[in-house]
Ligand code: APR
């Protein structure tokens with residue numbers, strides 16, 4: 247039996263249970279003992295009803311650990327391997343995977359909705375009843391079963407706390423800048439929302455060659471961190487309209503590329519407006535189901551020659567991008583240790599949710 251944090255209903259605190267049973271891996275699956283799990287805003291979005299969880303469910307989708315057992319037919323990892331978990335386990339065979347758009351994998355999507363693995367069923371039980379697992383992961387558990395295609399081998403010397411963050415916030419944020427967007431050297435980029443994901447958009451934009459990076463947040467601590475991650479200008483959105491300020495910094499033109507990394511209607515509207523004619527808007531944050539992209543078709547889009555792109559999982563190919571991010575970390579180009587505001591035991595996960603709400607932390611990381 248293992249310990250795990252379980253969501254039993256919308257709006258409820260997570261229950262720490264120590265009676266969770268984990269089945270052996272089926273064919274094509276692996277057993278992972280987590281070393282660490284980040285606490286990401288999407289975990290909170292499952293709890294507060296922004297997304298629809300299949301309760302009861304073990305949350306957590308930003309994890310790294312060691313392979314303890316492999317199911318039949320698994321060849322990409324072996325027992326003892328250190329791996330980052332990809333919450334989009336690319337099947338490699340569907341329409342999207344075969345077009346190098348694995349982040350849109352059809353099978354992975356189905357497991358996201360079901361709360362199970364690729365066949366739709368979970369491997370956890372508690373008190374005799376099945377427990378679902380978030381995004382084919384469930385990293386708020388000491389041990390889990392995941393699809394082998396969601397396990398990406400990394401070097402043993404990468405700290406688990408750092409490796410965990412690569413699996414969601416880093417891959418999403420850096421990928422938004424390096425894969426989804428088309429940032430050209432010398433570009434001016436605006437990033438609205440400087441949390442765990444937004445800070446990674448900032449460092450991705452820096453690596454992509456942006457010469458000016460305007461960070462927008464409402465929290466001074468985050469704006470200070472944004473500077474440490476590469477922002478050249480910062481705007482506190484609680485001091486008045488950030489759109490006007492971005493215009494003021496860009497000769498009234500707007501940013502070449504603007505990212506929304508929160509998921510709010512208001513900030514989605516803002517990034518569309520603060521992007522220049524011919525520029526690119528990238529929506530990264532996960533909004534509520536009723537949020538809309540609002541833009542006049544002719545005067546706002548056609549005449550402006552603007553592009554609006556949605557970014558899912560950093561448009562990543564996890565099997566290539568995760569090792570690439572590890573290399574960038576090792577070469578010192580990617581700051582990952584600095585993302586970790588606090589390291590906590592699993593029992594303090596509810597406090598980590600509260601800390602995210604106050605906006606003071608970039609990432610809380612559970613260390614097992
Ligand atoms: N204007 C500017 N900044 C804001 C505003 C606003 N109106 N509202 C919130 N913020 C800032 C917060 O201060 C915080 O720094 O947005 C940031 C959000 O960061 P986190 O809560 O750490 O969220 P993060 O984990 O980065 O995820 C951001 O990406 O993957 C998705 O589901 C995730 O939708 C979420 C988004």
Ligand code: ZN
Pocket residue numbers: 286287288289307308414415
């Ligand atoms: Zn996440």
Ligand code: ZN
Pocket residue numbers: 336337338339340341342343348350351352353354
């Ligand atoms: Zn696929």
